[in-house]
Structure formats: C-alpha cells, structure tokens
Amino acid sequence: MPETIVFDRRRVLILEPGRAERHYWRDLWAYRELFVILAWRDVAVRYKQTVIGVLWAVIRPFLTMVVFTIVFGRLAGLPSEAGAPYPVMVFAGMLPWFLFSTILGEASSSLVGNANLVGKVYFPRLIIPASSAVVALVDFAVSLAILFGLMLWYGFWPSWHLALLPAFVALAIVASLGPAFLITALNVKYRDFRYIIPFIIQFGLYVSPVGFSSAIVPAQWRFWYSLNPAVGVIDGFRWCLLGGDSPLYWPGFVLSLGVAALFLWLGTAYFRRTERSFADLI
C-alpha cells in the first residue's frame, strides 16, 4: 500500500498529568504565526469598527496633556525638564504610561473575551494577552505622531538620544507585560478582578511622574520612588525624547528595571501555573 503521509518520528506527543510544562517555549515559537494573525485581527477590528477608534487614540492623550499642563504646570507652577516646554514634557511621560495602561486593560479582558478559542483549540495561552498588547502599540504610534507634531509646534528638537527610542519602547512593553499576565490570569479565575484594573490605572497615573517631572521628588525619596517600575520607564522616555539635558537618575532606573523584571517573572510564572486550568474555568 502506498504511503501517502510521511510520519515524522520525532513528533511523538505524550499527554500526562503535569506534563504540559515541557516544550512550552518551543510551542510558543511554533505558534508565532497565530500570534501575528491574532494581533492583526485585534488591530483590524479596532480600526475597522469605528473612526472613533482612531479619534480616541488622538483625543485621550491630547486632552490629558492639556489638563496636566494646566494643573501641574500653570496652577501648581512645577518646573519642566531640560528646558522643554511643559506640554512636551508631559506628553513624553504620557506615551509610556498610556502604553502601559492600554496593555493592562486590553490584556486583562483578552482571555475572557476569547473564551471560545480557549475552550476549543490548543495553543500556548500566553499568545492571547501578548497579541492584544499589539493594539496598544498601534495606539502608541498614533500618540508618538502627536508628540512629534507638538515638538514641531514648539520648535523643540530632540537630540541623538532619540535613536534609542525602540529600546525604551521595548522596555515599556516588557514592564507592562509582567503585571498584564498576572492580572489576566487572575481575571480568569476571579471575574471581579476587572473592577480593580481601572483603579490601578487611575491610581498609577498620579503616583507615577506623568504630569510632573520625577526630578521634583526630594532626593532622599527618589531611590525608593523608583520601586514603581513606571518611574524608570518614564524617566527613560524623557531622557530619550527630551535630549541630553534631561539627566537620567541611574540608581533609580536600575531599581525600576529590577522591579519590572521581577514582575515579568512573577506574571509569567503565575500565568503558566494557572494556564492548564483555563479551559476548565472559562
């Protein structure tokens, strides 16, 4: 009998209790096309459904910037950084913050929103929150364009630091994914967890140096202030976008990086530990 299918001998799959852990990263790589397609789907749907979708990505950061400039810059009279106009400084800090908050928001509802997939098809579940983060990246690109427009308007020129922007964007994503994975997994198990997310985002907006420069934090507190990973990321963005005169506070930056890495490890570990029961819970 002619053999029509060539069997790959290495493709022997063994399913046993507690065995799902092995080959996880290899599987993740094997499913990279699904990641691309799901990310593309989320972006396509978001921008297809509404013109508002694009408009929203423009209006939200712009209005926030206006309010922050008035409240912190004018009313409170806080100083800007590196001689940059206050609105530009606020916007440079808002970019990573909105990236963070959008990733958190999109990711946390992504698994529950894709429950039909989780219950019917196998793939490493980490793909779902990760691909929803791509939508945040598209919003980020829109905001970045506004920032450049703003810089032009004020006649403010960035320095060579701008070349490092991709590295800082990657850093912001990494810092966001840790908490995002953690909250996504918790949200599957405890459905009322989603009520906590808007609170985290709102609270975070004020404890992070978005509307003001972290340089105004008293020197003795500045190191501990950097326990908030958003501080390091925002400082990094300002250093990158506002040019060489905005000095980077290195000890705090390194601490923020450490905390972000810890969160990434914690989030991924918790996600993977609970992942096998997702299909039973969802």
Added chain:
Amino acid sequence: MAEDVAIRAEGLGKKYLIGHAIERERYTALRDVLARSARNAWRKATDLAHGHALLAGGAVEEFWALEDVSFDVRRGEVLGIIGRNGAGKSTLLKILSRITEPSAGRVTIRGRVASLLEVGTGFHPELTGRENIYLNGAILGMSRAEIRRKFDEIVAFAEVEKFLDTPVKRYSSGMHVRLAFAVAAHLEPEILIVDEVLAVGDGEFQKKCLGKMDEVSRHDGRTVLFVSHNLDAIARICHQGLLLRGGKAVFSGSAAETVEQYTRAGLGPSQSLEDFREPRSPKGDELVAVWTATAEGMPSSTFSQGQSIQVGIVVRLKDGATRDFALVIENRDSRPLFTTHLTDCSAPYSVGGDATFLVVIKSPSLRNGEYLVSLASFIPGSQRICDSVFHFPLFNIAGGRAAFPADRRWGDLYFPIEWQIAPQQRREGNAQATAVLRPARAR
C-alpha cells in the same frame, strides 16, 4: 509502542472538583472566595475552641468525567466515539486535542493533530470572508503559506466567491457554516479530531461534508476520531467504534457493532424528560409524561421490527382553548419521518387541564435504530404554534439482521422484502422479455 499506532490512551481519566458552594456559581468571584475563607477560618476557630476535630475538604466532591479509558487507534483508521450527553465524549476529545490536561493516565500521539471541536472557531463577524479564512486557518494550525496555497480550493468548496470581501456578519447562516467547514476540510493533519460538527448546515451540505471526511480517511490515509450523534454517519464512515457511558469505555469493536450496542442499550435511567425539554416557551403547555408501550399496554422502549407501538402522552394545558396536537416521529438525525395529528382521528381537544393521549402506531415500517418524537400543540386552523415543542428520544427498534459486521445501510424504512434468485433462462427467453417491455417504453 507499535509503529502503526497513531493514538494510544492508557487509563485516561479527568477529574473535576465540585464544591458544594461553587456548584451553583457560574464563575468564581474574588469577593466570594474571600468571604468563604473568612467564614471557614471562623468556623475552624470556633471548632478549635470547642475542641472539635477539624474537617478538611468536606465541602468538595470529586467528579470523574472520564475514568480509566484505554484504547488504540491505528494509523489510517477512523474511530467513531458514541455515547449519550455527559458520557465523557467531549472531555475525551478535549484531552486529546490538548485543551485540557488529563488527571490520570497517559496518551501517546504520533503525528500532527488538528482538532475541529466546533465549526468556525474564532470567526470574527466584522472581518471579511477572505480575512476569516486566514484567521480560522491559523487558529486550526495551518501556516499562512499553506492557506495561501489552498485558498482557491477553500473558496470553491464553500461556494462564496462573490462574497469574499463582505464582512461575515452579512453572511447567511448557511454561508457561514459552509465557509467554516471549507477551511476545516482543507486541514492536512495526520490525525483529525472532529466533534459533532455535522449537526449544522442543510442536508445537502452535510452530505458533502461526510463525503469529504470519507475521502480524507480513505484516500489520504489519515487517522480520524469522530464524535457524532448521527449513528448512520458513524456506521458509514468509521471502521472502529468506542462506546462511552458515564465516563467509562463500555464497548469497543467495529463501528457497526458499537452502534448496535448503543441502540440496544436503550434509554438508560439517566434519561429524564428534563434533559430534552426546550425552554423556548416556559409559559406554554407542559409535557408532564411520555412513555411507550406495546399495543397491549405493556411498557417497553424496545420493539422488534413491524411491532405496533403505543405512545402515551400527558400534557398540562395552560388554558381551555381548543387545541390540536401533532406528533412527529424523527430519526436520530432529527429528520422527520412522518407526522400524525389528533384531528386525523377525532375532533380537536377543548377541555383544558391534563390531557392524556394514547397514540398507537400500527406496524411501523421502521428500520432498526433509535427514534425521536416531537410534540407540538397548536390552535387548529391557524399556523401559529402556540405552545412548546418537545423533543426527546423515545424508542428503539432492535433486531434486524446485519449480514456482515460492516453492514452500512441507507434509509430509515423497513419492509418485509423478499429477494429471489430466478433460475437461469436461455437467451431466447430474455429476448422475449425485453420485447414485451418495448411497447410500454415507446408510449
């Protein structure tokens, strides 16, 4: 493990924990967990204070959805899995397709698996047909290159060329299903796992799908695991069968034998009317009881071919308006075979309260198999069906001869038939016979 075994399951089990408190909740909320643990802590503290023993785990019960199931599927074989709702079929498929982990046992799978537990998984209504083909293909495990290569074939199979760039939300449900199945049908895994997907779509399309499945297994030598309530399809397509009951494998053998075991087993005690009541119109008439008996009134749910069947029905009517009742006998695929009305034999019913009917079907010409009954009550002379339609398996017709194990037959009817082998005749006689026919054909 032998080289030609594609799937081997050994002592497979899946356990779910049912907490008495959790049972009633559809999902867990953190506030409940906190409240519960606070309550538990308080109870334990008081127990401790009173010197009682601490009871741990009292509120949690184990439930084995699947228990100690073992089987082998050889390469190129089509295995049909049958069983009633809750028998563990879906759990088994979910384990095999890696959606959920087994709690016990072990499965060894040799080859690339694709599972089709639902038609059109991940279809997005806002995206166009073209976009959904790529999306759905990727979800089912095809690479983009693979989809691009088969794109035209998929579109042709689904017959949606004209609507490729229309969002799927504007598709008719038939087009939707056709497109979804077309993508799935062009998967090229070594092992294909299919769950009850043929329950959708019209008859013509179902036939096309079954044909495709047959082709996939027969010509391409793929291994297929197939779950269906369509016993006819199982008997026709599958080589081997596995019968599940209450999470355990109770029979395995050829497909025809397995189907026969299943139908012979009849309606188990777990089969209650509640499982089949459609919640469509809760305020309508209520079916209180239904049963079958022999023409003499002896309760029975299994009949021999040609034996008369008495169907007893008690319906609680919500008001005293005049009613007609229709009883529809259907085959296992829910295809109606015939309908009988109360008004065929008597005046419409107009008393109200609990109405009891005894309907005798005299010598039904039905083949062996399982049959369903639908009941509708409505106002005579109007098309409006005012009340519920009930739908439930009712009786089996057992017996009938399977000439050989792989006896696969079409159709639902049975007639006493005689085949005679006539003695061989000389050529002249034959010529005469055709000559007799000729004038008739010319007319």
